[in-house]
Amino acid sequence: xxxxxxxxxxxxxxxxxxxxxxxxxxxxxxxxxxxxxxxxxxxxxxxxxxxxxxxxxxxxxxxxxxxxxxxxxxxxxxxxxxxxxxxxxxxxxxxxxxxxxxxxxxxxxxxxxxxx
Amino acid sequence: xxxxxxxxxxxxxxxxxxxxxxxxxxxxxxxxxxxxxxxxxxxxxxxxxxxxxxxxxxxxxxxxxxxxxxxxxxxxxxxxxxxxxxxxxxxxxxxxxxxxxxxxxxxxxxxxx
Numbered sequence: 001x002x003x004x005x006x007x008x009x010x011x012x013x014x015x016x017x018x019x020x021x022x023x024x025x026x027x028x029x030x031x032x033x034x035x036x037x038x039x040x041x042x043x044x045x046x047x048x049x050x051x052x053x054x055x056x057x058x059x060x061x062x063x064x065x066x067x068x069x070x071x072x073x074x075x076x077x078x079x080x081x082x083x084x085x086x087x088x089x090x091x092x093x094x095x096x097x098x099x100x101x102x103x104x105x106x107x108x109x110x111x112x113x114x115x116x
Numbered sequence: 117x118x119x120x121x122x123x124x125x126x127x128x129x130x131x132x133x134x135x136x137x138x139x140x141x142x143x144x145x146x147x148x149x150x151x152x153x154x155x156x157x158x159x160x161x162x163x164x165x166x167x168x169x170x171x172x173x174x175x176x177x178x179x180x181x182x183x184x185x186x187x188x189x190x191x192x193x194x195x196x197x198x199x200x201x202x203x204x205x206x207x208x209x210x211x212x213x214x215x216x217x218x219x220x221x222x223x224x225x226x227x228x229x
Contacts, residue, residue, distance in 0.1 A: 006158075032215065032216055036220075042223075043222040044159070044206065044208075046218075049216065051216060090158050102172075102215040102216075103149060103164060103172060103174065103215065104149075104151075104159070104161065105161070106160070108158045109158050
């Protein structure tokens with residue numbers, strides 16, 4: 001079974017600083033990978049996903065993530081964060097990797113707090 | 117195009133009671149998946165319904181059950197509630213039994229006392 005490890009439970013940063021939220025997954029085969037964001041008292045919103053092709057994927061609000069198969073990682077980065085980016089971020093992998101009745105396997109989440 | 121809606125948003129139940137949570141899928145989506153998110157944890161897969169049939173189940177006991185209706189809306193039922201069932205319950209709908217196009221609702225916060 002797939003598993004996801006988010007290495008940092010909390011990440012505090014100052015506004016306009018760069019940030020990286022780390023994610024590692026267990027599978028050695030190709031998988032679908034996702035980052036979701038959860039604002040307080042809300043559901044999950046898809047931030048970006050990797051299905052195939054270019055290993056660098058971008059979101060519309062300046063986040064990007066790079067799929068690294070050899071390191072089984074899918075770290076999320078933003079070069080300059082805003083106060084409004086304060087939220088919890090979840091990395092997820094599809095299980096089974098590429099077919100069948102898929103479910104998402106989530107990490108435990110990283111709370112990003114952007115301070116003024 | 118409507119999104120995924122869940123009801124109620126919050127509820128409080130007593131240990132041993134039964135609860136029903138509801139989810140209306142996004143227009144055009146025939147698959148609904150349910151997840152449980154305990155406090156401080158990531159969501160965990162409960163089960164998935166595709167065209168009114170259960171299409172996969174996570175590691176949850178049989179007292180967690182579900183239904184999907186012809187209009188693809190869905191219910192999650194939990195019997196004999198335990199304190200550890202307190203969580204945010206999330207519903208996700210998708211066009212087909214695949215996660216790549218899943219959209220989540222706002223969730224139902226269940227508190228068991």
